[in-house]
Amino acid sequence: MKEIYIVEFPSNLGLKEPQPGKEPGVKNLPDWFWKHNLHKIIQPKSTIRLDAPRYSNTRDSETQILNVNSLVDYAREQAYLVNNLLSQNKFPFVLGGDCSILLGSVIALKQKGNYGLFYLDGHTDFMDVSLSETGGVGGMAASIVTGNGPKKLTDMLNLQPYIKEENLWCVGNREYDDAYENQICNSSATYISLQELRKQGISNCIQSFLSEVENKNLDGFWLHIDADVLNDSIMPCVDSRTPDGLTYEEFNELTSYLFQSDQLTGLEITILDPDLDKTGQYTKEFVQNFTTTFKKHNTVNPSPEDKDI
Template identity: 55%
Template sequence: MAVNNRINIVEFPTNLGLKEPQPGVEPGVKNLPAWLRGNGFYHMLKPKNIYTLEPPPYSMQMDPEAGVRNSEAVIRYAKQQAELMDKVLQEAPFPVIIGGDCSILIGNAIALKKRGNYGLFFLDGHTDFMLPELSQTGGIAGMDLAVVTGYGHPKLTDIYGLKPYFEEENIWCVGNREYDRDYVAPILNSKIHYYDLDSLHDTGTEQCTNDFLNMVTDKKLDGFFIHLDVDVLDDHIMPAVDSRTPDGLTYAELNHILEKLLPHEKACGMEITILDPDRDPTAEYTREFMANMQRNILNSRKK
């Protein structure tokens, strides 16, 4: 089979950042790489290489010092991720990183910080900018954006003395639709460029993405990374997620954003998180997602 020398796939099949959906039941997001592979996504992309890093065993262990679950396992895995990503980023092919939950952002962020100063386009139906004392689950997957900007216990936020992994002002947080005042207060008080779903519709995807890319150019950043949590999509077209919320982006809106970001010369990788195969047993929603991602990725990385 011919390969696309411009694409690599990296598998980070972790669920360490999530709470059990039911007592004794692990979150199914760890199966996403195998699910996408089995449903033909890898065959569509024809990556040059496929890298896999198995995570530590899942548990519900709470770290009272950090106020989060599985902190030691997440830290160990993040360090291993960063080591692997250092190798992957040295190669020419664009890395498409398949989670897992959103805690994979930490290891990817560390790898990038080691290389320079990077921006982050954070597409998510939640801000993930929650501090441990406000979390009802203790799951790091709801705090990952806070962690990578330096909020939280140093054991998570200052690995290798690299805090912060991303500068706040170099981040666009786009698509949140949890509007509770206490929930959004931390990100509103930060320097992150914040576009909830309503303000994104007011601004428009064109202006939002252009402003981000202009920032990358004006600041002469070394590159930028894309975080895509599939729960940014409208619940009607992507209900296979752990924390469902009404409304969300259409595929047309998401595609317009990715059509501008992915081909850019400073784009250095994209991670895909939270699609839970257990919540899409017929692959109905997965197939539509794969078709849209295939077009976006292949059109941006043509031979």
């Protein structure tokens, strides 16, 4: 059985400033989760932290992307850390940060083999930089990791693409704009909007994904969870709020199927901003739901002996 290692990537490098002179608060998410007992409940073998480079709100002149050089440096360090865990058959339980933290993890996955990516998010994050109003990689992460975008980010260590486009499942988007959706609809990724997910049924959707992982003989899959996939009424503390979203009943059902799969190689949680949840009300509810489902259904083995947790 795999041992769980919590990996903290407290980065906000992929987001714009919420207001002039203020950094996005999502970099404080790992500490905020600790305060609300996620680490205590998960009981990892150990907790590893890699602090991010200094944040800047200035776009790179060549790529028009925020913090592009810092993102490259950080992703390389992240990949080394995650690769080391995967090589030891550990389970990386990654806490962001914004969605740009995905870069380091998928580089490590590519170094180990051929993996799928289940991208559970209220947005597709499959956007070309030319359409980005912010230049933030957080809104382009799924596109970049499948090889679409500036080579500085898409081809680190000559590994493009980190995830094959046809092995990406983008699930839960509710930003129903034709120009936005067309980018992923015109790709070879599997796109299932929130409307389509409810139409198909959650169990049918996940069974199709897991069958594809098996039929393609993939080495496993990575689970990306953006907190904004949840309904805005139960998760308003995110940077890009959108009406509707998954209820906790739907979210717990969906993740329970994924947690039961022995092909789940690791996961990450992103975007919940502690600055937008002053009382911790929404974080407490998230931690309760997520950890209950994970502990009940996961196929990896938490190790309670770590006295530091």
